[in-house]
Amino acid sequence: MHVGLRVIRDEHRTLAAVVDGLSVLAQRMAGGQDRPDFPLLEAIIAYIEGFPARLHHPKEDSVLFPAVQRRTRDLDDTIAELHRQHEEDYERVTRLRAGLARWQADPAEAAAFAADARDYARFTMHHMTIEESRILHALPALLTEEDWTEIDRAFDANQDPMTAPELTSDYAKLFQRIVLLAPAPVGLG
Numbered sequence: 001m002h003v004g005l006r007v008i009r010d011e012h013r014t015l016a017a018v019v020d021g022l023s024v025l026a027q028r029m030a031g032g033q034d035r036p037d038f039p040l041l042e043a044i045i046a047y048i049e050g051f052p053a054r055l056h057h058p059k060e061d062s063v064l065f066p067a068v069q070r071r072t073r074d075l076d077d078t079i080a081e082l083h084r085q086h087e088e089d090y091e092r093v094t095r096l097r098a099g100l101a102r103w104q105a106d107p108a109e110a111a112a113f114a115a116d117a118r119d120y121a122r123f124t125m126h127h128m129t130i131e132e133s134r135i136l137h138a139l140p141a142l143l144t145e146e147d148w149t150e151i152d153r154a155f156d157a158n159q160d161p162m163t164a165p166e167l168t169s170d171y172a173k174l175f176q177r178i179v180l181l182a183p184a185p186v187g188l189g
C-alpha cells in the first residue's frame, strides 16, 4: 500500500477514536457518571485544532483532491461537498471550544456541550466515510505513480503525532488516555 494512503487511513482511524472518545466522555461527565475533567476535554479539543484541522484536512484540500481532479472530473461534486465539510469542521470545533468555556462557567451548559460533541462525532465519521468510500476507494484506478509520489511525500511529511511511530509525545499519551477511558469502536468499515 502506498504510504500516503496508509497515512490517510491511519489518521482517519485515530480521529475516529478521538471524536468518539470526546463524545463518550462528554456524555458521561455531563450525565454525572464521571466528574467533569476540563483539562482532558480541553486537551482533546486542542489536539483536534492542532492536527486534523491544521494539517490533515489541508493536505486533502491542497494535494489529494487536486490529484484526483487532474485525472477525473466525475468526483467534482463529492470533492466540493468535502471542501465545504472541512470549512464546517473548523466552525464546529470553534463552537466546541466556546461551549466548553460556557460549561466551565456554568454547569447548566453541560448538556449543550455533550450534544455538540455527539453531533461533531457523527459529522466527522460521516465525512470520513464519504472520503473513504468515494475518494480513497477510487484512487488505485485513477492515480499514476507520479501522483502517488506527491501524495506520499505530503502525507508522510506531516503525520499525525498520535499515529507517529514514536509513541512518546504528549499527543500519544493523550491518545492512550482517551482510548483507555472511552474504548471506541475504531474503524470505518
Ligand SMILES: [Fe+2]
Binding pocket: 056, 057, 060, 082, 086, 127, 131
Ligand atoms: Fe477530510
Ligand SMILES: [Fe+2]
Binding pocket: 012, 056, 057, 060, 128, 131
Ligand atoms: Fe480525511
